[in-house]
Amino acid sequence: MGPWRYLIGLCCFLQAPLAGADMPLLANSDFFSLNPTQTTIALEQPICMFKSAVNVYLIGIVAGAPNTPLYDGNKKVNASTYSGTQGGKTGPYIVAKLPNQQCINIQALSNMADPTQVQSILSKYVVRVGADVTCLTNPNFVGYCNAPLQGNTQYSFKYLFTDSGDIVQSETSWSLGITTVNGKASSTIDTWPGRRSGGMIVLTSILSTLMFFVFIAYVIGFAYSIANGSPAKEVSRHDTQTTAVLQKAQEPGEVTYSSALTGSERYAPTQQA
Template identity: 40%
Template sequence: MSLLLSLFFFGLMDQLCTTQIKPQIANRLFITNNPTLTTIALEKPFCVFGSDSCSGCNVYLYGVDVASSGLAVVDDNGVPLNSNFQRTNGGRLAPYKVASFGLPNCKSPPQFDNAQDLTQIANILDKYLVRIGDNVTCLTDPNYLGICNPPLSEGTTYRFRYILVNSTGKMADQTLWSDSITTRTVKDMSRIDTWPGRRSGGMIVITSILSVLVFLLLAAFAAAVLTSMMGGSPTGANATMHESRTTQQASSEAYSGVLRGSSLERERYVPKPQA
């Protein structure tokens, strides 16, 4: 486990510490579901700017909808614009400030011992990645004072730029705009591949209903057969008993008749005494 995590973070650092001229989307080996419907994860600018020892320097991240005609992020004096998500209509009118953080130091390696703890992985990734669109409350919270980084629009294409701001509040350096990155869209239900057989949702519902009806019919048939078998036995027994009693009665009557006949015959042949 430790070796695997070490290779994981060495690969991350190797990629991050390569000279970059524009923001890069997070490696899919680290975040597989990126971008999502409303978020995009970018690598922080490690070793991108000239010096990691810039005292009091911060990095600002700006985002813009590609449909916007404006791309300026600083004024004529080099001061970063304080444009936010609301005033720029989510980046459709002009770039807006997405996030602000301290200048990353690529000379500070990750703590591999902490990476063995699964509860620390999220914190470690947060140190090297910036997630755009992860604040779901800043637009509705009237008391929110920080940089608003609300969810992005689905199926929308954005571009991003880092700028380095020195202690005087002016831009010291900047990257190029990133390549276009498009958030995902909700898939049309009618185009979902309903395997097996690529059947539609309606066909699957109808098949399910028919299957239930067949099961109910079979259950009713089995119940009827079982009831017939259980109800037939007493009737048959009664019939047999009645037949047996009838036979016995007939036999008794025949036997009695024979006895009476025998008595009559004996009376016929027995001589009667003379008077």
């Protein structure tokens, strides 16, 4: 056990310098193909970097802003909030306070195939900067505001490892600049087809609506005519004349019926002379 004891001691001695030499990195592009976006940046959480720490503070700052101290002389965290720095424009701010992830009981990324474990696994490995859209408007919000980032703006980040009293034990270097996506102005959006103007789009919408109402009126009229029936045409009648002649030989005193049938006339018997 002698040599192993010295090796363990050396690892503990180098733990803080190794942590400080690291920096926050963008999350794996296999899981976040659109990163960064216009308002968010997904970063990898620090895992097994400083085991004795209890909490991890994620600090953010806009490129070019004054880099004010993150902790006081006693190494207690005193960085400002999102609102106090205008979202990092006037100095570094606390993005989030996270529990320090230990090496034990970490879920394997291979379990991502199980849809029921995806969210819990990602919450262990990734922190999404700018994910909270309500903390600025909710008057009852408690904690550090991880509000949406500004589009087309470069940010840098670092981690502070603290104990339970928020005393800094170690820290990483600032990350390289990460620029959010530049959002398009509404006037530059391609209004397919043919890049129609706003007036043309409104006119087309109105005409389409009118055509719809005309079609509905036609359908209603057609259905009404079927339900009530079409006007019946008067049946043409033809007057016919029929002459009935008794062909057999008449005997004296026998009556012969000779008539012309027109319309609804009845037979009129005639006495033969």
